[in-house]
Amino acid sequence: MNPFESLGLKHDGRTLWVLDQTQLPDAEVWLDGSEPEAMVALIKRLAVRGAPLIGVAAAACLATFAQRGAGAVEYAAACAALRAARPTAVNLMWAMDRMKNVTDPVAEAQAIFEEDVRLCEGMALHGAALIQDGEGILTHCNTGGLATAGIGTALGVIRRAHEQGKRIHVYADETRPLLQGGRLTAWELKRLGIPATLITDSMAALLLRDGRIQRVLVGSDRVAANGDFANKVGTYGVAVQARFHGVPFHPVAPFSTVDLACPDGAAIPIEERNPEEVRGFGTIRWAPDGMPAWNPSFDVTPVDLVTSLILDRGVYTAQALKAGALLRA
Numbered sequence: 001m002n003p004f005e006s007l008g009l010k011h012d013g014r015t016l017w018v019l020d021q022t023q024l025p026d027a028e029v030w031l032d033g034s035e036p037e038a039m040v041a042l043i044k045r046l047a048v049r050g051a052p053l054i055g056v057a058a059a060a061c062l063a064t065f066a067q068r069g070a071g072a073v074e075y076a077a078a079c080a081a082l083r084a085a086r087p088t089a090v091n092l093m094w095a096m097d098r099m100k101n102v103t104d105p106v107a108e109a110q111a112i113f114e115e116d117v118r119l120c121e122g123m124a125l126h127g128a129a130l131i132q133d134g135e136g137i138l139t140h141c142n143t144g145g146l147a148t149a150g151i152g153t154a155l156g157v158i159r160r161a162h163e164q165g166k167r168i169h170v171y172a173d174e175t176r177p178l179l180q181g182g183r184l185t186a187w188e189l190k191r192l193g194i195p196a197t198l199i200t201d202s203m204a205a206l207l208l209r210d211g212r213i214q215r216v217l218v219g220s221d222r223v224a225a226n227g228d229f230a231n232k233v234g235t236y237g238v239a240v241q242a243r244f245h246g247v248p249f250h251p252v253a254p255f256s257t258v259d260l261a262c263p264d265g266a267a268i269p270i271e272e273r274n275p276e277e278v279r280g281f282g283t284i285r286w287a288p289d290g291m292p293a294w295n296p297s298f299d300v301t302p303v304d305l306v307t308s309l310i311l312d313r314g315v316y317t318a319q320a321l322k323a324g325a326l327l328r329a
């Protein structure tokens with residue numbers, strides 16, 4: 001492959017490297033993700049994460065595997081294993097379906113990487129146009145350079161608005177249970193010098209009530225044909241709160257996150273993760289031994305709570321989405 005580099009993924013022509021996001025912000029450790037077995041494990045334990053990035057990473061892994069001489073049977077098995085590594089983010093299935101029968105996996109993986117960078121630019125262009133000077137913006141989970149090959153989805157919009165000189169202030173939900181907001185979004189916002197405040201998920205309602213948030217921007221792991229969408233658990237609660245307080249709420253996604261085969265949110269498979277992630281974090285445990293815990297990694301927000309969906313190719317109101325705009329996009 002031609003060497004490439006993004007915030008969380010890089011290729012030196014021979015080896016594919018993944019920034020271990022579980023160690024951020026304390027340490028920046030790059031791990032070898034060239035072998036499919038290793039990449040499946042990295043995706044499952046969220047060392048590499050974010051819907052678009054896992055698709056790009058899995059494609060680059062397959063290309064490297066092919067480059068190293070994998071046979072057709074091994075290649076097909078690796079493609080299937082990577083495709084099944086996480087169930088909700090449809091970008092992974094989308095990328096693996098593209099890689100499945102190609103004659104030149106290296107060129108295809110390169111194209112997927114470059115396309116994701118361009119899609120981020122499209123979302124940023126359309127999204128930043130909506131942002132007004134002086135807005136407080138709430139976001140959930142991590143949707144930036146760590147979650148894509150480019151500048152991000154929701155965080156890419158925020159970054160572009162900041163670069164345009166708009167005086168915005170970001171409120172970042174810490175995002176229980178794995179703290180992608182507290183660890184990763186906070187890390188990215190600091191690096192970019194964007195004014196921001198970290199809050200626990202339970203504080204967002206107060207900020208909305210007090211008029212300190214004028215807009216909510218979140219990412220998505222899968223958008224159904226009617227505009228319902230899945231995103232990191234907690235997004236649905238934020239959407240309910242935003243609606244109650246009359247604050248515009250926008251999912252931001254590339255077309256590779258749209259799944260027209262899902263008619264609505266009820267058809268989106270939701271990943272359930274190890275309950276240990278709810279009983280503690282890292283080496284710390286706060287729940288009593290054996291305490292039952294529930295850990296859905298995503299929730300579904302109905303299109304009725306969406307103001308508009310910001311796609312790479314334009315902005316779609318909830319009304320347009322409900323009238324089938326995605327089927328014609």
Ligand code: MRU
Pocket residue numbers: 046049050051052089140141142143144147148152153154180218219220221231232233297
């Ligand atoms: O479990 P994660 O950390 O992969 O979840 C990520 C999200 O929920 C993001 O909001 C989503 O992937 C879209 S943004 C690129």
